[in-house]
Amino acid sequence: MLSAARAAARNSTALSLNEDPTHFFSTRAGHRVTRDELIAWVDQYAGTQVRELIVNVNAQRTAFDSRVWTPFWKGYDPDGPDGQPLFASLPPAGQKAFRAWIHTAWQMNEERLDHIALWLRRAREKGLSPWVSIRMNDLHNVEDERHPLHSDFWRAHPEFRRIPYRGEMRDKALDFGREEVRDYTFSLIDEVAARYSFDGIELDWMRHGFHFGPGREDEGRAHLNRFMARVRRRVGRRKIAVRVPPHPESSLRLGLDAVTWAREGNCDYVVPTNFWRTADTGMPIRLWRQLLPEACLLGAGLELGLNPYVGSRMLGGKPFGYNSLATVRGAAAAYLFEGANRIYLFNYMDSQTALEDMGEYPALLREPGSLATLRDKPRRHVVTYTDTWAPGEPAAALLPARMEAQTWRAFRLAVGPVNRDLKPVLRLGVEGEAAQWSARVNGALTERGGKAGPERPWPDCPVWTFGIPANALHDGDCVVEVTAASPGAVQWVEIAFQPVA
């Protein structure tokens, strides 16, 4: 149960941080993990803005010694070679790396070192709210049917997959329209609820987001509404969170009716979020706030990636860009202003799957949880895209925007509260010659500057700067209107708040 103090604090803003089920094993592989090392992992989050420390316990397999699901180390022979059956489908380098962290997981279990239990306990001691998270339908590596990550259940029941007639990744998700799948998944929730002491449990419907056959979501929705009620009965007064797609319509069309779950008292915390490649900076947080009961927490889910469109290239031709402290500040400021109670960090771990510049990690844990701590910090607002839509739903994206000469296009960016002590700058990444292009922000003509030098994250195209007049910006949504003097394509749109030199 929540303490009175914690209950009072719950609607003030803060961070939630998700730790995935394999990161710790794989980054601590190669040596014997100690209790002190586990405690130190928690302690790095104590005294920061992190309130909910959310420990994920499973992908298809579990990070603990489950009796109802398949532990990561099931089938592992510590005395066998790297090429033993569990790893047989991997290439040699993969076998070695995989075996190393599976060994760590195996060894911790042999030593009865239940890091999840230890973390939850330590989190509580340090004033953090201990949570567990369950991935509802994980699909890592399903392109390899023999991959060591797959559960016995998934392997044994190809007939339970949501789409039997294709072989793409999402097709191989389990079909929650089947009672066997719901019961199998519930059994893990049941086990975790009995085994661990936590403030709340998250059901992560965004791993990997697709739980029904295309066009079967309406009947699926009815199943999940009942499923959530069953979870509530099981966990009692402990809290329930859900991760769902960015748009309420998409979520509903995917069978994930978080609004009804919250209204029926079967969920206390809703986190709209993109699935993976990029944080979505355009989520309709105000709309979610209108939909959810006031007592239901609303978290804005941020993935680690920051990419402007599907297939975009970042500086140096890289296929993947990452958020920096400055871009997280931007998204956080926008979303907290729009009514989010939490900024939810996913894949912002303490190494490996982490910020490019880990020197920024301490500040990342101490700034984006509140508008007060964000207020005087430089920040960047970047147009990205929504990556999760229901099957057959129209999908929308702003970029890339191909422009004919003398045409114009508009781009909307939520910038949150404006601090007049910082200097706002528009940055446009353009393929083509844009020296004569012009841009307006909220109707006001900007002052064309030169090309800007790179600062990560940065696109793989020239970026032009435009000075924004002091009075043009205001709190909330801003609209950038770009007029092309010559043909080209807009590939990056950003409003940055910079320190006054």
Added chain:
Amino acid sequence: MLSAARAAARNSTALSLNEDPTHFFSTRAGHRVTRDELIAWVDQYAGTQVRELIVNVNAQRTAFDSRVWTPFWKGYDPDGPDGQPLFASLPPAGQKAFRAWIHTAWQMNEERLDHIALWLRRAREKGLSPWVSIRMNDLHNVEDERHPLHSDFWRAHPEFRRIPYRGEMRDKALDFGREEVRDYTFSLIDEVAARYSFDGIELDWMRHGFHFGPGREDEGRAHLNRFMARVRRRVGRRKIAVRVPPHPESSLRLGLDAVTWAREGNCDYVVPTNFWRTADTGMPIRLWRQLLPEACLLGAGLELGLNPYVGSRMLGGKPFGYNSLATVRGAAAAYLFEGANRIYLFNYMDSQTALEDMGEYPALLREPGSLATLRDKPRRHVVTYTDTWAPGEPAAALLPARMEAQTWRAFRLAVGPVNRDLKPVLRLGVEGEAAQWSARVNGALTERGGKAGPERPWPDCPVWTFGIPANALHDGDCVVEVTAASPGAVQWVEIAFQPVA
């Protein structure tokens, strides 16, 4: 005040019908309109499913003798030539036609024949609920600054337009961020509220949908929230309806926060709707239902047009397709199933702007207002698009869908409740050779038939039929998955429920 019987009926389903401010004049031009003719106009709707008869009273000018706005006939000289100053900017044929209906309007006013008052009174006598509608920001013919439709106010104040730096149609809308514009518009509401006896007043924010400078919508929203409270104070217990864009997010981003209006008691009836060229068959009615208070009526707004994408061509190369009785039945069945209380017909008038086959009009007024009357009727569900998005918001559309060989695409269609006594058929309009294409509906393989013959509305490309297995369809959303054996483009997607031969 609502009678007890009418209050009891208000949440059952029905039709609302909008009559525009010039249609009657222009279709009855060339003769002296009589009181009997006016009564007959109302009586055609009596005893049908039409419940709210919504009489629009203005564009930029008014259809009655306004003291605060500009009546249509202001500046008209009945003894002058067709080329008199009011009509000077029109081409000769336009001058003649325009003058004819302005003359009718002028003459009716001379004879103190206030058709609005008479219609409202007659509607009440005949058991219809009499409503008035006010267009908040009409932009017809603004490409001609001297056009006779423009108000004195709009002409006198180019500085009040929402975008001063371009000259496109939407740019010329009045800026509701200005107090003068709000007061000017309120003055008409005030006059109409005093002059006429009605059950409800509609504020039509979808004529033409854009009321603030780009990026100024957040401050505009605050203005409109107060404006709606002012309207409530003025009209008292009479009802207030609003027409707004299809998506709640877009509406909010345009400054039209219908959810807050309804929750604050300042609106009783919300109608999401496309603007014009096509009815939107993909509106998130379930989401609107979740957002609005239970007591607030929700209407699904249908425009007269039915077109699959921007720039699409219909049979014979025509740029514009129209709904038929069968396609209205389709959209109505889907939306009533999703929780709409009303099907709202816009531009479905009794001539001119009307169904192509007016033989269908009696049934149009008697079937789509209830699932009971729709149940056993053949109907057509056609993929269209949303035409109104906030500036800079990503816009989405399903069609046209270009397909490479061996790729697949999905299309979502809401079909409402399935009647097993009708035969479901998938129809795909394809540019390119599609004889070997295949399609699934809700995962079930369809049976490829031949090309289908035309039936209006119909696209300007070959249409292939696919038989849908009996058990594949279920109530609500359906997903069509198309696999292309060869390159081509899907231009039309339809599920039709046909009589069993």
